[in-house]
Amino acid sequence: MMPPEQESGITSTPPTILLSNINRSENGSVHAEPSCSATNNVTPFLGDEKPDQPQPSPARFSLFRESLHPVTLKFEDVAYSIKLNTNKGSCFSSRKPKGTRAVLSGVSGIVRPGELMAMLGPSGSGKTTLLTALAGRLPGKISGTISYNGQPFSSCMKRKTGFVSQDDVLYPHLTVLETLKFAALLRLPKKLTKEEKIEQAEMIIVELGLTRCRNTIVGGPLLRGVSGGERKRVSMGQEMLVNPSLLLLDEPTSGLDSTTAQRIIATLRALAVGGRTVITTIHQPSSRLYRMFDKVVVLSEGYPIYSGQAGRVMEYFGSIGYVPGFNFMNPADFLLDLANGIASDLKHEDQVELRGRLEHREDQNSIKQSLISSYKKNLYPALKAEIHGNYKDPVLSSTRSSSSRGSEEWMTTWWEQFNVLLRRGLKERKHESYSGLKIFQVLSVSILSGLLWWQSDTSHIQDQVGLLFFFSIFWGFFPLFSAIFAFPQERPMLIKERSSGMYRLSSYYIARMAGDLPMELVLPTVFVTVTYWMGGLKPSLLIYFLTLLVVLFNVLVSQGLGLALGAILMDVKQATTLSSVTMLVFLLAGGYYIQNIPPFIAWLKCISFSHYCYKLLVGVQYSANEVYECGAGGLHCKVMEFPAIKYLGLDNVWWDVAALTVMLVGYRVLAYVALRMGQPH
Numbered sequence: 001m002m003p004p005e006q007e008s009g010i011t012s013t014p015p016t017i018l019l020s021n022i023n024r025s026e027n028g029s030v031h032a033e034p035s036c037s038a039t040n041n042v043t044p045f046l047g048d049e050k051p052d053q054p055q056p057s058p059a060r061f062s063l064f065r066e067s068l069h070p071v072t073l074k075f076e077d078v079a080y081s082i083k084l085n086t087n088k089g090s091c092f093s094s095r096k097p098k099g100t101r102a103v104l105s106g107v108s109g110i111v112r113p114g115e116l117m118a119m120l121g122p123s124g125s126g127k128t129t130l131l132t133a134l135a136g137r138l139p140g141k142i143s144g145t146i147s148y149n150g151q152p153f154s155s156c157m158k159r160k161t162g163f164v165s166q167d168d169v170l171y172p173h174l175t176v177l178e179t180l181k182f183a184a185l186l187r188l189p190k191k192l193t194k195e196e197k198i199e200q201a202e203m204i205i206v207e208l209g210l211t212r213c214r215n216t217i218v219g220g221p222l223l224r225g226v227s228g229g230e231r232k233r234v235s236m237g238q239e240m241l242v243n244p245s246l247l248l249l250d251e252p253t254s255g256l257d258s259t260t261a262q263r264i265i266a267t268l269r270a271l272a273v274g275g276r277t278v279i280t281t282i283h284q285p286s287s288r289l290y291r292m293f294d295k296v297v298v299l300s301e302g303y304p305i306y307s308g309q310a311g312r313v314m315e316y317f318g319s320i321g322y323v324p325g326f327n328f329m330n331p332a333d334f335l336l337d338l339a340n341g342i343a344s345d346l347k348h349e350d351q352v353e354l355r356g357r358l359e360h361r362e363d364q365n366s367i368k369q370s371l372i373s374s375y376k377k378n379l380y381p382a383l384k385a386e387i388h389g390n391y392k393d394p395v396l397s398s399t400r401s402s403s404s405r406g407s408e409e410w411m412t413t414w415w416e417q418f419n420v421l422l423r424r425g426l427k428e429r430k431h432e433s434y435s436g437l438k439i440f441q442v443l444s445v446s447i448l449s450g451l452l453w454w455q456s457d458t459s460h461i462q463d464q465v466g467l468l469f470f471f472s473i474f475w476g477f478f479p480l481f482s483a484i485f486a487f488p489q490e491r492p493m494l495i496k497e498r499s500s501g502m503y504r505l506s507s508y509y510i511a512r513m514a515g516d517l518p519m520e521l522v523l524p525t526v527f528v529t530v531t532y533w534m535g536g537l538k539p540s541l542l543i544y545f546l547t548l549l550v551v552l553f554n555v556l557v558s559q560g561l562g563l564a565l566g567a568i569l570m571d572v573k574q575a576t577t578l579s580s581v582t583m584l585v586f587l588l589a590g591g592y593y594i595q596n597i598p599p600f601i602a603w604l605k606c607i608s609f610s611h612y613c614y615k616l617l618v619g620v621q622y623s624a625n626e627v628y629e630c631g632a633g634g635l636h637c638k639v640m641e642f643p644a645i646k647y648l649g650l651d652n653v654w655w656d657v658a659a660l661t662v663m664l665v666g667y668r669v670l671a672y673v674a675l676r677m678g679q680p681h
């Protein structure tokens with residue numbers, strides 16, 4: 001019998017791909033299956049740069065060779081259900097589960113090192129869900145078994161797995177080089193020097209044909225950057241950096257022209273030939289692309305209708321009575337039609353028995369049912385035997401157990417992670433933090449308030465106290481509303497990077513805090529400086545500095561609350577609504593507008609950081625024996641007797657400092673805990 005490649009007309013000339021050659025020559029452990037040959041008419045991105053561009057020398061690939069460990073992935077009877085909720089879109093509507101819906105049912109397969117497996121099926125058939133389950137990233141209970149070299153998914157396996165999601169989760173303001181450089185610094189082992197890690201990133205750029213756009217920003221939906229295909233390759237590059245033994249990609253070709261799609265699949269093919277296990281979902285591959293797959297799994301509404309050699313599909317479906325209507329039909333189109341329950345292109349076989357069977361398949365559901373039962377009857381037993389067969393799984397070289405935790409588990413030290421994340425955050429967010437709009441906003445408000453309160457003195461104490469209250473409110477609102485966006489916006493990136501074990505949550509969190517600090521402190525400093533001196537507050541450097549200090553303290557507390565609300569709700573809309581209500585309560589209970597609050601609700605001021613800030617600002621501005629002009633005819637009154645100040649009661653300022661300190665720490669701890677609870681483990 002002919003090998004499947006020949007049956008499906010595939011020519012078998014190994015591609016000249018640097019990466020696979022190096023792996024094969026330098027790493028004896030790489031497993032190459034006989035079926036790993038590739039078509040010879042495909043130019044993958046690996047090493048496809050023009051001759052005048054620097055080509056990676058084989059010696060430079062030596063960084064790669066140690067971490068490739070062949071992985072055989074087996075999955076058997078994988079099933080997954082989602083809970084259905086009633087969602088009436090109201091906070092008050094009940095969200096009781098309405099039952100469950102099966103997304104995957106009894107899917108099995110086996111893919112070995114050196115093989116490229118494709119998952120095909122109509123939209124919504126469960127491809128992404130299966131891929132995510134195989135990548136060990138699917139939350140909830142999955143039934144069936146998924147094993148990696150005979151073992152369950154572990155933290156060790158996590159680091160050997162590359163996962164490229166359908167949506168490219170990348171920082172839009174970083175260039176291609178920066179994106180890959182930061183990923184290299186975070187993901188490559190600490191035994192490599194910084195220069196070696198950067199060299200690795202440069203190498204990936206050359207390999208993936210990204211040299212021309214290495215200094216172009218990645219971009220996003222609202223920011224023009226590299227093209228869709230280039231962005232996809234950057235995502236792939238981030239995963240290839242760690243030389244994953246198992247690479248999973250969700251629709252890497254969607255939205256790309258056929259040539260680019262072809263080159264991406266050729267790149268995957270080349271990576272598989274180099275000894276990796278590669279699995280990809282794909283929507284509608286051309287027959288040229290289809291020929292590059294070794295294995296295919298075809299899903300129909302979560303049920304498998306085929307799982308096995310890509311070159312044998314026609315033979316199999318022919319054997320159960322399904323043959324395409326014309327001879328040169330793209331196998332992928334044929335499979336998708338079948339998965340949709342469409343058999344209109346089928347030409348009836350001569351055999352009476354088969355014809356009879358075909359004529360009875362009138363509607364799509366019965367075709368699907370028939371295909372599912374045929375799979376169970378004809379394919380599943382052989383597949384099961386193969387999964388449980390005598391094939392000896394390669395052994396994962398790492399001796400670390402899945403439960404082992406601690407510093408050994410991380411590729412880089414806490415400090416390195418913090419450093420890289422801080423630099424990356426500053427680079428990515430400098431556009432946002434130092435945006436002209438934000439600076440204009442703060443400057444215009446400060447100048448306007450400076451003009452409104454122009455050289456006010458104690459003869460207008462009511463106005464001065466109002467200015468101090470405005471300080472506390474403006475610098476309560478502004479940082480709060482900036483901070484609530486932080487974690488909801490970064491969530492996809494955090495999930496992606498934490499799922500591949502790139503860094504600790506604590507290093508990310510502290511780096512985020514530290515990265516926000518400069519801007520959080522610069523803008524209020526500018527504001528206070530302008531408004532303080534224009535507004536005619538006490539012309540004393542000491543009092544000015546103390547005022548600034550109190551405002552900065554307030555900013556940090558308010559930012560902490562914003563971060564906590566964002567992290568708890570992880571939804572900008574909800575967090576913004578809650579923040580508005582909170583700040584309104586703080587504004588009213590702050591002690592400026594109302595001084596006769598009924599006792600049963602007076603406690604509100606105790607939880608208002610604006611109240612403490614306002615109290616401290618007034619305490620700093622006025623001394624106990626100070627007097628002000630309180631009426632016509634030069635009448636002087638004690639400042640402490642002024643109703644708004646009297647209400648505040650300026651004694652025990654250290655209690656106010658202590659309250660703000662508790663809030664400063666408390667909100668940030670709360671934000672961290674909320675973030676940790678929402679994290680994949």
Ligand SMILES: Nc1ncnc2c1ncn2[C@@H]1O[C@H](COP(=O)(O)OP(=O)(O)OP(=O)(O)O)[C@@H](O)[C@H]1O
Pocket residue numbers: 082103121122123124125126127128129130
């Ligand atoms: N968390 C979830 N909540 C609700 N429905 C879900 C969830 N996850 C998956 N589904 C549903 O499960 C089905 C399979 O989804 P999946 O994304 O795996 O399909 P797919 O084959 O990858 O589709 P596509 O090709 O369009 O990306 C869909 O009907 C989807 O709506």
